[in-house]
Amino acid sequence: MNPLDDPRCQCGYPLQRFWPHCPDCGRAQVWRDTAEISGDSCHHCGWAISPKFTYCPWCATMVYDERFSAKEPLKAPKGFRMDAKCDWGCGGGVQYPMPNCPWCGRRQTWNEDAQFEGDCPHCARGVDDWMDYCPWCGEDATGRDLIPKAIRQVRRLLKVSAVADWGYRILLRPGVSGVDPKYPKVVEIEQRYVTRARRRDEIPWPTLIGLVSHELGHSFLYHHWHWAQSRRFQRAFGEVRKAYRINDDAWVDFQRRRVANRPVNHVSGYAARHPQEDFAETFRYYITRRGRLRELFAELGSKRKGVPVYEKFLVLHDYVRSLRDWR
Numbered sequence: 001m002n003p004l005d006d007p008r009c010q011c012g013y014p015l016q017r018f019w020p021h022c023p024d025c026g027r028a029q030v031w032r033d034t035a036e037i038s039g040d041s042c043h044h045c046g047w048a049i050s051p052k053f054t055y056c057p058w059c060a061t062m063v064y065d066e067r068f069s070a071k072e073p074l075k076a077p078k079g080f081r082m083d084a085k086c087d088w089g090c091g092g093g094v095q096y097p098m099p100n101c102p103w104c105g106r107r108q109t110w111n112e113d114a115q116f117e118g119d120c121p122h123c124a125r126g127v128d129d130w131m132d133y134c135p136w137c138g139e140d141a142t143g144r145d146l147i148p149k150a151i152r153q154v155r156r157l158l159k160v161s162a163v164a165d166w167g168y169r170i171l172l173r174p175g176v177s178g179v180d181p182k183y184p185k186v187v188e189i190e191q192r193y194v195t196r197a198r199r200r201d202e203i204p205w206p207t208l209i210g211l212v213s214h215e216l217g218h219s220f221l222y223h224h225w226h227w228a229q230s231r232r233f234q235r236a237f238g239e240v241r242k243a244y245r246i247n248d249d250a251w252v253d254f255q256r257r258r259v260a261n262r263p264v265n266h267v268s269g270y271a272a273r274h275p276q277e278d279f280a281e282t283f284r285y286y287i288t289r290r291g292r293l294r295e296l297f298a299e300l301g302s303k304r305k306g307v308p309v310y311e312k313f314l315v316l317h318d319y320v321r322s323l324r325d326w327r
């Protein structure tokens with residue numbers, strides 16, 4: 001097969017042509033003119049260019065050559081396509097995903113919303129949920145490197161609470177925090193809160209742990225959806241399939257670490273919104289208290305919580321145990 005049809009990283013991973021990095025191993029790529037189609041390579045970055053170009057569209061270095069460079073901007077010289085006109089109206093054509101115009105050298109932006117599932121938390125270009133590295137900037141595409149301590153802490157909490165790993169994947173993304181039931185393992189955390197907290201240099205530690213734990217609760221529930229239909233679960237939490245607008249979890253609601261006095265039959269005010277939130281909140285308290293029911297129940301007692309709250313924790317506890325025993 002022609003290697004141009006099936007470009008791969010040295011690690012073996014299939015790549016899209018002109019991705020600067022491999023999304024699987026992060027290795028930097030150099031897209032040379034090996035098949036001698038476009039006719040030239042940039043003296044600075046080594047990537048394939050046309051001798052007609054004035055600027056390298058990849059690294060923006062001037063590559064003007066009196067003998068070969070076009071006198072006027074062209075649409076698509078040999079070896080290149082015109083996917084769009086230059087953003088700046090210089091009259092030349094640009095090919096996706098050129099970051100710069102080969103004719104006037106100015107920065108180009110591409111709308112990649114339809115091609116990728118999300119945006120890189122480092123460079124804001126398109127990335128897919130499964131990518132470990134951003135194909136554009138080569139940084140951690142999940143954004144987990146921005147909250148390493150929180151990720152470690154949550155992992156430890158799950159472990160000491162004896163909650164077996166169900167393959168969840170935490171991603172920092174712009175927009176909202178939440179879990180899409182269509183992708184139960186993907187847990188999205190609103191990245192703006194994290195960057196804002198970092199700028200102020202005061203990461204609201206328990207809040208971040210609380211938010212991640214709450215979202216993990218949604219993921220856990222979607223992953224064990226059959227259990228959510230069981231009689232015991234439904235008696236404790238109610239009908240989880242009840243109509244509900246998802247993905248609307250606000251950061252501010254998960255600051256509270258202590259069990260609230262009200263409402264009496266839910267662990268927190270937020271939990272009273274919907275059975276799914278009720279479960280996510282119960283899950284949050286369960287794992288942030290390391291699955292220690294005795295301590296939790298003592299607190300429930302001092303807050304005069306109703307019997308249903310105890311039962312919710314017991315339902316979760318028994319299920320977590322049964323999963324562990326089953327393993």
Ligand SMILES: [Zn+2]
Pocket residue numbers: 009010011012013022023024025026027
């Ligand atoms: Zn690779």
Ligand SMILES: [Zn+2]
Pocket residue numbers: 042043044045046047056057058059060061
């Ligand atoms: Zn270059």
Ligand SMILES: [Zn+2]
Pocket residue numbers: 086087088089090091092101102103104105106
């Ligand atoms: Zn231009």
Ligand SMILES: [Zn+2]
Pocket residue numbers: 120121122123124125134135136137138139
């Ligand atoms: Zn990036």
Ligand SMILES: [Zn+2]
Pocket residue numbers: 214218249276277280
């Ligand atoms: Zn929620």
